[in-house]
Amino acid sequence: xxxVSQSPSNKVTxxxxxxxxxxxxxxxxxxxxxxxxxxxxxLEFLIYFxxxxxxxxxxxxxxxxxxxRTGGSVxxxxxxxxxxxxxxxxxxASSLEASNPREQYFGPGTRLTVT
Amino acid sequence: AQSVAQPEDQVNVAEGNPLTxxxxxxxxxxxxxxxxxxxxxxxxxxxxxYITGDNLVKGSYGFEAEFNKSQTSFHLKKPxxxxxxxxxxxxxxxxVDFNKFYFGSGTKLNVKP
Numbered sequence: 001x002x003x004v005s006q007s008p009s010n011k012v013t014x015x016x017x018x019x020x021x022x023x024x025x026x027x028x029x030x031x032x033x034x035x036x037x038x039x040x041x042x043l044e045f046l047i048y049f050x051x052x053x054x055x056x057x058x059x060x061x062x063x064x065x066x067x068x069r070t071g072g073s074v075x076x077x078x079x080x081x082x083x084x085x086x087x088x089x090x091x092x093a094s095s096l097e098a099s100n101p102r103e104q105y106f107g108p109g110t111r112l113t114v115t
Numbered sequence: 116a117q118s119v120a121q122p123e124d125q126v127n128v129a130e131g132n133p134l135t136x137x138x139x140x141x142x143x144x145x146x147x148x149x150x151x152x153x154x155x156x157x158x159x160x161x162x163x164x165y166i167t168g169d170n171l172v173k174g175s176y177g178f179e180a181e182f183n184k185s186q187t188s189f190h191l192k193k194p195x196x197x198x199x200x201x202x203x204x205x206x207x208x209x210x211v212d213f214n215k216f217y218f219g220s221g222t223k224l225n226v227k228p
Contacts, residue, residue, distance in 0.1 A: 004158075031214075033216065035218075041220060042121075042205065042218045042219055042220035042221050043159075043205065043207075043218035044218075045215050045216055045217065045218070048214055048215070050214070055214070056214075056215065059215065091158070091159070093159075103149065103161040103164055104161065104216070105161070106151075106158040106159040106160070107158055108157070108158045109158060
């Protein structure tokens, strides 16, 4: 079946612009996760959703970052007034549910470059 | 605070030799531990997980990992490395209370013919 998809695959934007990153999880997966992978770094946990609810937003790097999920499916990560340090690969993952220690299925990522 | 450490940025091994990629963790309570692999230009793929039970966990592609509670380690192992195993490997721990995942910085495995 279809895996996790993300769009766009690449995004180049000017400093100060807003960007929206999209994630389509695997059908039936109620848990959805966003991560950031900077060059040479590990994965930085940003936020997770169980259904449409995000119980913990403390992983978001600043108030310029926000995320939402509607209909228990698609999620968007929005970065306002982008800065060069926001340049990274943004990964989305989904799993059957958050309450059980299920493995996550990752999308291919969106490579964001802020010039 | 929960955390994961992968002390080696890179591991080099000859094809056919055994390999070990190290991971240590710090959690409060019982750990849920995972290994993921990232091949070049591809997304992360799940390899294996430890939740409870046997300390030796077997996963995909012939990999296994040994959970050692006293040493707070979860090292990834394979008896005989393949060139195709060359990739970036990530260890992760799940925060039971808050459903957060903490990933290590990754270890690049190079398997040479």
